[in-house]
Amino acid sequence: MLDRMSPRLATFLVFLLNGAVFGTWASRVPALAGQIGAEVGSLGLALLGASAGLAFTAPLAARICAVHGSRGVLIASSLLSPLLLPVLALAESPLQFGLTLVALGASIAMMDVSMNIAAVVVVRALRRPLMPQFHAGFSVGGLIGSLGSAAAAQAQWTPMRHFLVAAFVGLIVTAVIAKSIPGGVGERHREEVAERANVLKSPVLWLLASVALCSAIAEGAAADWSALFMVRERGMGDAAGAYAYAVFSVTMALARWFGEPIQRRLGPHRLLAAGGGLAATGLALAVVVPFPAAGYLGFGLAGLGLAFSFPVVMDLASETGKRADGSGGERQLGLVTTIAYTGFLAGPPIVGGLAHVSSLVLSLGFVALVTALIIPATWLARRAARQAASV
Secondary structure: OOOOOOHHHHHHHHHHHHHHHHHHHHHOHHHHHHHHOOOHHHHHHHHHHHHHHHHHHHHHHHHHHHHHOOHHHHHHHHHHHHHHHHHHHOOOOHHHHHHHHHHHHHHHHHHHHHHHHHHHHHHHHHOOOOHHHHHHHHHHHHHHHHHHHHHHHHOOOOHHHHHHHHHHHHHHHHHHHHHHOOOOOOOOOOOHHHHHHHHHOOHHHHHHHHHHHHHHHHHHHHHHHHHHHHHHOOOOOHHHHHHHHHHHHHHHHHHHHHOHHHHHHHOHHHHHHHHHHHHHHHHHHHHHOOOHHHHHHHHHHHHHHHOOHHHHHHHHHHHHOOOOOOOOOHHHHHHHHHHHHHHHHHHHHHHHHHHHHOOHHHHHHHHHHHHHOHHHHHHHHHHHHHHHHHO
16 A cells, blocks of 8 residues: 555645644644743744744755755654654743744754655656645645644643644654655755855745745735734624634635646746735735625635745746756755745734734735735746746
């Protein structure tokens, strides 16, 4: 059975596992906060540990994968991430909680970079635009993790008991798929330093990274502020407000899963630009039209529009580093991932700061403007890619 699993299915399951690990711990934050006695301020600082681990580890993971290959990194991080869940449940203070989240974030970053490299290997082998479907796996995994957390909380399981079960399931999944996981083989050659310099000097790559940054800011804002926006600005209850992000997540997952024909028809650059415009329009609709229905519709359109941004950018970024033998792209993926994580890290506090001095309406309106920047950034990236190809 292990030998018959396709690399495509194995890679999809890795994305699902990563999303499930993330959804599992994130959904138990209320119980963990009570366990460590954290107030809102200290909890917020502790939660930054995960983002810090993600942002600082992604470029290191890219370098390791570029030199030594990505398959070993992916298997190791797929084992480590579930194992860190019970360690997280051992935390007895906000400091311990935050430090463990740094380790968990670092492990997830290693997994994130290496699984995207595995996805690139599959995409190149099958010659199909499958990257959005793999990222849909992450969304489905996050849903599975959050539903599992809800069931565990309803059954009154402690975080430790819940995380031990989740870790066991994660290790089983990794064992099942390990033999079928693809990955870059790595290159130890003298051109490595020159290649690293070329990555930092590539206008195409920086423009693609800016698309990922704008998308990450918008996605982080929707995750952290959509529910509060619906409650405070549109007068909805807490439960009804939470549906705003649910609508955003569902439309994003569906678009990623069923969007391959659209990507084939439009091509990557037109798809990115159209998605950015749709997402910006959705966010603008949510903040300009003062009715709850417009809010739900707007966040749904935002999820639909942002669905392709990150996976398509990852695909395009890997192509800028593709070598003649079909390998390469690891460092390019690392740079884009790092900048995207910076958006996830900085976006929600920026929105919160703007809301503090003005309102959530104006701050999310600012996010809509940032999202609209995806359109010119994509156009410039396409133009720069054509110029580079003609040299």
